[in-house]
Amino acid sequence: MKNNPPLFLNTIPLNAVADSYFLVFDEDKLLVNKNVSGFRFVRFSDISTALNGVKTGTLHFIGNENGFNYYCFRAQIAFKIETPGFEFCDLRSLINFFDAAEFRLASIASQVLYWDESTKFCGECGAKTKYLETERAKICKKCSRSFYPVVTPAIIVAVMNEGKILLAHNKKFAGGVYSLIAGFVDPGESLEECVRREVMEETGVTVAGVKYLKSQPWPFPSSLMVGFSAQYLGGEIKPDGVEIAHAAWFGREDLPPLPRPGSLSRNIIDVLMSE
Ligand SMILES: [Zn+2]
Known part of the structure:
Protein backbone atom coordinates (compact mmCIF):
# COMPACT_ATOMS: atom_id res chain seq x y z
CA MET A 1 0.00 0.00 0.00
CA LYS A 2 1.29 3.46 -0.87
CA ASN A 3 1.95 5.58 2.16
CA ASN A 4 0.16 8.69 1.02
CA PRO A 5 -0.09 11.64 3.39
CA PRO A 6 -3.31 11.76 5.41
CA LEU A 7 -6.16 13.86 4.13
CA PHE A 8 -8.28 15.70 6.61
CA LEU A 9 -11.59 17.19 5.65
CA ASN A 10 -14.59 18.16 7.69
CA THR A 11 -17.12 17.27 5.07
CA ILE A 12 -17.18 14.79 2.25
CA PRO A 13 -15.42 16.38 -0.74
CA LEU A 14 -17.82 17.12 -3.57
CA ASN A 15 -15.27 15.87 -6.05
CA ALA A 16 -14.82 12.52 -4.26
CA VAL A 17 -14.11 9.89 -6.86
CA ALA A 18 -17.17 7.70 -7.28
CA ASP A 19 -15.20 4.46 -7.12
CA SER A 20 -13.25 5.37 -3.97
CA TYR A 21 -14.08 3.19 -0.98
CA PHE A 22 -15.57 4.79 2.11
CA LEU A 23 -15.32 2.93 5.41
CA VAL A 24 -18.15 4.48 7.37
CA PHE A 25 -18.48 3.67 11.05
CA ASP A 26 -21.54 4.18 13.24
CA GLU A 27 -20.11 3.74 16.73
CA ASP A 28 -18.21 0.42 16.34
CA LYS A 29 -20.17 -0.84 13.38
CA LEU A 30 -18.90 -0.65 9.81
CA LEU A 31 -21.13 -0.03 6.81
CA VAL A 32 -20.82 -2.94 4.38
CA ASN A 33 -22.51 -4.17 1.27
CA LYS A 34 -23.77 -7.68 1.94
CA ASN A 35 -24.20 -9.57 -1.30
CA VAL A 36 -23.87 -13.09 -2.64
CA SER A 37 -20.08 -12.90 -2.67
CA GLY A 38 -19.91 -11.87 1.00
CA PHE A 39 -19.36 -8.55 2.74
CA ARG A 40 -17.75 -5.82 0.63
CA PHE A 41 -16.66 -2.28 1.40
CA VAL A 42 -18.91 0.51 0.19
CA ARG A 43 -17.97 2.86 -2.64
CA PHE A 44 -18.60 6.60 -2.56
CA SER A 45 -21.10 6.27 -5.42
CA ASP A 46 -23.15 3.87 -3.26
CA ILE A 47 -23.65 6.38 -0.47
CA SER A 48 -23.26 9.83 -2.02
CA THR A 49 -27.01 10.42 -2.15
CA ALA A 50 -27.52 9.26 1.43
CA LEU A 51 -24.65 11.48 2.56
CA ASN A 52 -26.11 14.57 0.96
CA GLY A 53 -26.24 17.23 3.66
CA VAL A 54 -25.04 14.89 6.42
CA LYS A 55 -22.40 16.31 8.75
CA THR A 56 -19.66 13.75 9.06
CA GLY A 57 -16.75 13.52 11.42
CA THR A 58 -13.30 14.18 10.03
CA LEU A 59 -12.66 12.25 6.85
CA HIS A 60 -9.35 10.39 6.94
CA PHE A 61 -7.44 9.05 3.99
CA ILE A 62 -6.43 5.45 4.76
CA GLY A 63 -4.41 4.60 1.68
CA ASN A 64 -4.43 3.47 -1.91
CA GLU A 65 -4.67 -0.19 -2.73
CA ASN A 66 -4.90 -1.70 -6.21
CA GLY A 67 -5.50 1.77 -7.64
CA PHE A 68 -8.42 2.63 -5.37
CA ASN A 69 -8.43 5.23 -2.64
CA TYR A 70 -9.79 4.31 0.79
CA TYR A 71 -11.25 6.82 3.24
CA CYS A 72 -12.95 6.52 6.60
CA PHE A 73 -15.09 8.57 8.93
CA ARG A 74 -17.44 8.01 11.82
CA ALA A 75 -21.01 9.17 11.26
CA GLN A 76 -21.94 11.91 13.72
CA ILE A 77 -25.62 11.18 13.30
CA ALA A 78 -27.29 8.04 12.09
CA PHE A 79 -28.07 8.17 8.41
CA LYS A 80 -30.23 5.76 6.52
CA ILE A 81 -29.24 3.89 3.40
CA GLU A 82 -32.25 2.51 1.64
CA THR A 83 -30.29 0.33 -0.78
CA PRO A 84 -31.01 -3.34 -0.03
CA GLY A 85 -27.99 -5.22 1.30
CA PHE A 86 -26.29 -2.23 2.91
CA GLU A 87 -26.00 -2.51 6.65
CA PHE A 88 -23.82 -1.60 9.61
CA CYS A 89 -22.06 -4.70 11.01
CA ASP A 90 -20.00 -5.21 14.14
CA LEU A 91 -16.33 -5.21 13.13
CA ARG A 92 -15.58 -8.27 15.28
CA SER A 93 -18.13 -10.34 13.43
CA LEU A 94 -16.70 -9.24 10.07
CA ILE A 95 -13.29 -10.81 10.83
CA ASN A 96 -14.87 -14.05 9.81
CA PHE A 97 -15.77 -12.74 6.35
CA PHE A 98 -12.93 -10.38 5.45
CA ASP A 99 -9.66 -11.53 3.93
CA ALA A 100 -6.40 -10.30 5.52
CA ALA A 101 -6.14 -7.24 3.21
CA GLU A 102 -9.72 -6.17 3.93
CA PHE A 103 -9.30 -6.67 7.66
CA ARG A 104 -6.09 -4.63 7.56
CA LEU A 105 -7.87 -1.70 5.91
CA ALA A 106 -10.76 -1.92 8.38
CA SER A 107 -8.23 -2.06 11.23
CA ILE A 108 -6.41 1.03 10.01
CA ALA A 109 -9.71 2.87 9.70
CA SER A 110 -10.95 1.86 13.16
CA GLN A 111 -7.63 2.68 14.85
CA VAL A 112 -7.18 6.02 13.07
CA LEU A 113 -10.67 7.08 14.17
CA TYR A 114 -9.91 5.98 17.75
CA TRP A 115 -6.66 7.96 17.72
CA ASP A 116 -8.39 11.02 16.27
CA GLU A 117 -11.20 10.99 18.80
CA SER A 118 -8.98 10.37 21.83
CA THR A 119 -6.46 13.12 21.02
CA LYS A 120 -8.68 16.16 20.53
CA PHE A 121 -7.02 17.71 23.57
CA CYS A 122 -3.48 17.57 24.90
CA GLY A 123 -3.04 15.07 27.74
CA GLU A 124 -0.28 17.24 29.18
CA CYS A 125 -1.78 20.74 29.36
CA GLY A 126 -5.38 20.27 28.18
CA ALA A 127 -5.18 22.67 25.22
CA LYS A 128 -6.60 21.77 21.82
CA THR A 129 -4.48 19.78 19.38
CA LYS A 130 -4.11 20.26 15.64
CA TYR A 131 -3.23 17.91 12.79
CA LEU A 132 0.22 17.85 11.29
CA GLU A 133 0.08 18.21 7.53
CA THR A 134 3.03 15.96 6.83
CA GLU A 135 2.22 12.77 8.74
CA ARG A 136 -0.51 11.13 10.76
CA ALA A 137 0.09 12.96 14.02
CA LYS A 138 -1.19 15.89 16.02
CA ILE A 139 0.55 18.49 18.11
CA CYS A 140 -0.70 20.55 21.02
CA LYS A 141 -1.39 24.16 19.99
CA LYS A 142 0.02 25.39 23.29
CA CYS A 143 2.90 23.14 24.46
CA SER A 144 3.71 21.40 21.12
CA ARG A 145 3.57 17.90 22.56
CA SER A 146 2.94 15.42 19.72
CA PHE A 147 0.39 12.62 19.59
CA TYR A 148 0.84 9.67 17.24
CA PRO A 149 -1.55 6.73 16.92
CA VAL A 150 -0.71 4.30 19.72
CA VAL A 151 -0.67 0.56 19.10
ZN1 LIG B 1 -0.21 20.75 25.56
Missing part, protein backbone atom coordinates in the same frame (compact mmCIF):
# COMPACT_ATOMS: atom_id res chain seq x y z
CA THR A 152 -0.82 -1.59 22.24
CA PRO A 153 0.89 -4.98 21.90
CA ALA A 154 -0.71 -8.06 23.41
CA ILE A 155 0.51 -11.66 23.31
CA ILE A 156 -1.43 -14.84 22.76
CA VAL A 157 0.28 -18.16 23.30
CA ALA A 158 -0.42 -21.80 22.53
CA VAL A 159 1.21 -23.83 25.30
CA MET A 160 1.76 -27.39 24.07
CA ASN A 161 2.20 -30.52 26.17
CA GLU A 162 2.63 -33.89 24.40
CA GLY A 163 0.20 -33.04 21.60
CA LYS A 164 -2.29 -31.32 23.89
CA ILE A 165 -2.95 -27.60 24.00
CA LEU A 166 -3.60 -25.36 27.02
CA LEU A 167 -6.88 -23.52 26.56
CA ALA A 168 -8.65 -21.28 29.04
CA HIS A 169 -12.18 -20.04 29.53
CA ASN A 170 -12.12 -16.35 30.35
CA LYS A 171 -15.06 -15.13 32.45
CA LYS A 172 -15.81 -12.58 29.72
CA PHE A 173 -16.13 -15.20 26.96
CA ALA A 174 -19.69 -15.99 25.90
CA GLY A 175 -20.92 -19.42 24.94
CA GLY A 176 -18.42 -21.50 26.92
CA VAL A 177 -15.61 -20.56 24.50
CA TYR A 178 -12.03 -21.53 25.34
CA SER A 179 -9.04 -19.75 23.85
CA LEU A 180 -5.30 -19.27 24.13
CA ILE A 181 -3.70 -17.52 27.09
CA ALA A 182 -3.49 -13.81 26.30
CA GLY A 183 -2.50 -10.53 27.88
CA PHE A 184 -1.09 -7.06 27.38
CA VAL A 185 2.63 -6.38 27.42
CA ASP A 186 3.79 -4.49 30.52
CA PRO A 187 6.13 -1.48 30.31
CA GLY A 188 9.75 -2.61 30.12
CA GLU A 189 8.83 -6.18 29.25
CA SER A 190 9.92 -8.21 26.21
CA LEU A 191 7.30 -10.22 24.33
CA GLU A 192 8.88 -13.48 25.53
CA GLU A 193 8.83 -12.30 29.16
CA CYS A 194 5.20 -11.32 28.74
CA VAL A 195 4.37 -14.82 27.45
CA ARG A 196 6.00 -16.50 30.47
CA ARG A 197 4.40 -14.08 32.96
CA GLU A 198 0.88 -14.28 31.52
CA VAL A 199 0.91 -18.08 31.44
CA MET A 200 2.15 -18.20 35.04
CA GLU A 201 -0.31 -15.56 36.30
CA GLU A 202 -3.36 -17.00 34.58
CA THR A 203 -2.72 -20.74 34.93
CA GLY A 204 0.23 -21.28 37.31
CA VAL A 205 2.22 -23.16 34.65
CA THR A 206 5.83 -22.53 33.58
CA VAL A 207 6.87 -22.67 29.93
CA ALA A 208 10.04 -22.77 27.80
CA GLY A 209 10.87 -22.56 24.11
CA VAL A 210 8.76 -19.48 23.41
CA LYS A 211 8.54 -19.16 19.62
CA TYR A 212 6.98 -16.40 17.51
CA LEU A 213 4.31 -17.60 15.06
CA LYS A 214 2.24 -14.79 13.57
CA SER A 215 0.58 -11.46 14.36
CA GLN A 216 -2.74 -9.77 13.64
CA PRO A 217 -3.97 -6.19 14.03
CA TRP A 218 -6.65 -6.14 16.69
CA PRO A 219 -8.54 -2.84 16.48
CA PHE A 220 -10.55 -3.21 19.70
CA PRO A 221 -9.66 -0.45 20.18
CA SER A 222 -6.02 -0.35 19.15
CA SER A 223 -3.97 -3.51 19.76
CA LEU A 224 -1.59 -5.76 17.92
CA MET A 225 -1.95 -9.45 18.74
CA VAL A 226 1.39 -11.23 18.67
CA GLY A 227 1.02 -15.01 18.55
CA PHE A 228 3.47 -17.51 20.06
CA SER A 229 3.83 -21.17 20.83
CA ALA A 230 5.59 -22.49 23.94
CA GLN A 231 6.36 -25.83 25.53
CA TYR A 232 5.00 -26.85 28.93
CA LEU A 233 7.79 -27.02 31.49
CA GLY A 234 6.12 -27.72 34.83
CA GLY A 235 3.43 -26.91 37.39
CA GLU A 236 -0.20 -27.83 37.98
CA ILE A 237 -2.89 -25.83 36.22
CA LYS A 238 -4.42 -23.37 38.70
CA PRO A 239 -6.71 -20.81 37.02
CA ASP A 240 -6.28 -17.35 38.52
CA GLY A 241 -10.02 -17.22 39.29
CA VAL A 242 -10.05 -13.51 38.38
CA GLU A 243 -9.90 -13.52 34.60
CA ILE A 244 -9.72 -17.27 33.99
CA ALA A 245 -12.56 -19.43 35.27
CA HIS A 246 -11.18 -22.73 33.99
CA ALA A 247 -8.14 -23.95 32.06
CA ALA A 248 -7.15 -27.44 30.90
CA TRP A 249 -5.18 -29.49 28.37
CA PHE A 250 -7.21 -30.40 25.29
CA GLY A 251 -6.45 -33.00 22.63
CA ARG A 252 -7.43 -32.91 18.98
CA GLU A 253 -10.48 -35.09 19.62
CA ASP A 254 -11.91 -33.21 22.59
CA LEU A 255 -11.57 -29.53 21.73
CA PRO A 256 -14.08 -27.21 23.44
CA PRO A 257 -16.00 -24.38 21.68
CA LEU A 258 -13.31 -22.20 20.07
CA PRO A 259 -13.01 -18.50 19.06
CA ARG A 260 -14.53 -17.52 15.73
CA PRO A 261 -12.64 -18.33 12.50
CA GLY A 262 -10.55 -15.43 11.22
CA SER A 263 -9.13 -14.55 14.64
CA LEU A 264 -5.43 -15.21 15.21
CA SER A 265 -6.18 -17.39 18.24
CA ARG A 266 -8.42 -19.68 16.20
CA ASN A 267 -5.91 -19.75 13.36
CA ILE A 268 -3.09 -20.85 15.69
CA ILE A 269 -5.25 -23.49 17.41
CA ASP A 270 -6.36 -24.88 14.03
CA VAL A 271 -2.82 -25.07 12.69
CA LEU A 272 -1.21 -26.62 15.79
CA MET A 273 -3.98 -29.13 16.39
CA SER A 274 -3.96 -30.36 12.79
CA GLU A 275 -0.23 -31.13 12.82
